[in-house]
Amino acid sequence: xxxxxxxxxxxxxxxxxxxxxxxxxxxxxxxxxxxxxxxxxxxxxxxxxxxxxxxxxxxxxxxxxxxxxxxxxxxxxxxxxxxxxxxxxxxxxxxxxxxxxxxxxxxxxxxxxxxxxxxxxxxxxxxxxxxxxxxxxxxxxxxxxxxxxxxxxxxxxxxxxxxxxxxxxxxxxxxxxxxxxxxxxxxxxxxxxxxxxxxxxxxxxxxxxxxxxxxxxxxxxxxxx
Amino acid sequence: xxxxxxxxxxxxxxxxxxxxxxxxxxxxxxxxxxxxxxxxxxxxxxxxxxxxxxxxxxxxxxxxxxxxxxxxxxxxxxxxxxxxxxxxxxxxxxxxxxxxxxxxxxxxxxxxxxxxxxxxxxxxxxxxxxxxxxxxxxxxxxxxxxxxxxxxxxxxxxxxxxxxxxxxxxxxxxxxxxxxxxxxxxxxxxxxxxxxxxxxxxxxxxxxxxxxxxxxxxxxxxxxxxxxxxxxxxxxxxx
Numbered sequence: 001x002x003x004x005x006x007x008x009x010x011x012x013x014x015x016x017x018x019x020x021x022x023x024x025x026x027x028x029x030x031x032x033x034x035x036x037x038x039x040x041x042x043x044x045x046x047x048x049x050x051x052x053x054x055x056x057x058x059x060x061x062x063x064x065x066x067x068x069x070x071x072x073x074x075x076x077x078x079x080x081x082x083x084x085x086x087x088x089x090x091x092x093x094x095x096x097x098x099x100x101x102x103x104x105x106x107x108x109x110x111x112x113x114x115x116x117x118x119x120x121x122x123x124x125x126x127x128x129x130x131x132x133x134x135x136x137x138x139x140x141x142x143x144x145x146x147x148x149x150x151x152x153x154x155x156x157x158x159x160x161x162x163x164x165x166x167x168x169x170x171x172x173x174x175x176x177x178x179x180x181x182x183x184x185x186x187x188x189x190x191x192x193x194x195x196x197x198x199x200x201x202x203x204x205x206x207x208x209x210x211x212x213x214x215x216x217x218x219x220x221x222x223x224x225x
Numbered sequence: 226x227x228x229x230x231x232x233x234x235x236x237x238x239x240x241x242x243x244x245x246x247x248x249x250x251x252x253x254x255x256x257x258x259x260x261x262x263x264x265x266x267x268x269x270x271x272x273x274x275x276x277x278x279x280x281x282x283x284x285x286x287x288x289x290x291x292x293x294x295x296x297x298x299x300x301x302x303x304x305x306x307x308x309x310x311x312x313x314x315x316x317x318x319x320x321x322x323x324x325x326x327x328x329x330x331x332x333x334x335x336x337x338x339x340x341x342x343x344x345x346x347x348x349x350x351x352x353x354x355x356x357x358x359x360x361x362x363x364x365x366x367x368x369x370x371x372x373x374x375x376x377x378x379x380x381x382x383x384x385x386x387x388x389x390x391x392x393x394x395x396x397x398x399x400x401x402x403x404x405x406x407x408x409x410x411x412x413x414x415x416x417x418x419x420x421x422x423x424x425x426x427x428x429x430x431x432x433x434x435x436x437x438x439x440x441x442x443x444x445x446x447x448x449x450x451x452x453x454x455x456x457x458x459x460x461x462x463x464x
Contacts (some may be wrong), residue, residue, distance in 0.1 A: 007331060014316070014327050021318040049411060086314035090331045091304035224281050 011100025237286035307374030317359030
């Protein structure tokens with residue numbers, strides 16, 4: 001069991017090392033998300049009260065678009081270079097490989113959110129750094145990473161992967177986006193935990209369910225790679 | 226005494242959509258044998274290699290490696306197998322050492338330092354070990370790829386066209402340095418190539434893959450010239 005988690009970490013640590021050498025993915029997505037935030041800020045001219053209504057949507061749509069961009073690049077880069085075949089030849093089960101990729105994506109998106117949240121707070125002059133929002137961000141990010149990795153693995157060897165990934169991904173992560181937007185809105189409106197904790201529970205259930213199902217599915221997705 | 230087979234392919238069929246690649250294919254490779262499979266482009270060599278390395282599973286039939294059936298013991302097969310492919314299968318942004326260290330972590334039974342020291346010396350890679358793989362020449366990457374495959378001390382080595390893209394000197398190095406010095410007597414080698422001269426220089430047994438089957442085989446050096454003539458005539462008819 002110790003080796004199981006160790007191997008997941010080896011896969012993820014290698015991805016992080018490669019990314020630190022290239023600095024391509026993180027820079028690209030940071031610039032993209034910053035551009036999104038600035039465009040939204042310029043194009044939406046509303047009062048502070050209206051901000052509270054629209055800002056959660058802007059925040060999570062920005063995170064969704066950025067994660068799709070990063071996901072496409074992250075999975076296709078390794079597949080195009082042939083390195084993914086080397087990982088499939090390792091004497092480990094496919095679920096280790098899957099969870100290794102999920103871990104990398106999760107860490108990568110968390111880093112991105114650590115940067116996006118303060119930018120949002122500064123640009124929109126509205127504090128979104130709150131324990132419940134951080135909790136919902138962690139849960140939603142985990143869900144997006146799990147579903148994104150399985151769908152990204154399915155689409156990364158198709159010719160239309162850039163288009164296909166968001167089309168397939170969006171319906172599956174829609175409940176998560178909805179929950180994240182609802183919790184963020186509730187917190188900004190000053191509601192209490194009891195009023196929005198059902199959304200957090202929903203997110204946790206979705207995360208557990210998809211993590212188990214997708215770990216098994218990955219073996220079949222990788223069949224005849 | 227019955228000789229043990231390292232590789233057995235029994236009645237294997239593999240298709241992609243309506244396109245059959247392998248059709249009722251049989252193959253046996255004895256332990257410690259160096260089996261070279263010749264075949265023209267599109268004959269199914271790479272599909273066969275992917276079946277042996279557990280990347281593909283057969284539509285019908287069975288693939289057995291050292292007694293393990295690939296359908297339910299794929300991990301065990303990957304533990305005892307080294308693979309050298311068309312591409313180097315190494316991370317271009319990492320150094321040669323970082324690549325070897327990463328892949329070796331998944332083989333806890335090996336003594337990394339000992340293997341690293343031995344193989345880097347014998348494959349003449351010591352001076353390149355701290356360079357990024359992306360900066361190495363094709364031949365150097367191929368040697369490094371061989372080193373990576375050998376790091377886990379595999380009992381079976383699968384090589385898919387190891388001579389592809391190499392110049393004459395590099396191929397000579399492969400036959401004169403690598404095979405005599407690195408391959409130990411107990412290791413089974415299964416290798417595919419287009420190059421009949423290369424096949425002759427390394428093989429104990431040569432097979433020809435044609436129309437999704439091993440159509441011809443030669444088990445002794447005396448039979449090789451006749452088999453190579455057959456291979457050349459098949460290639461000419463394809464052209």
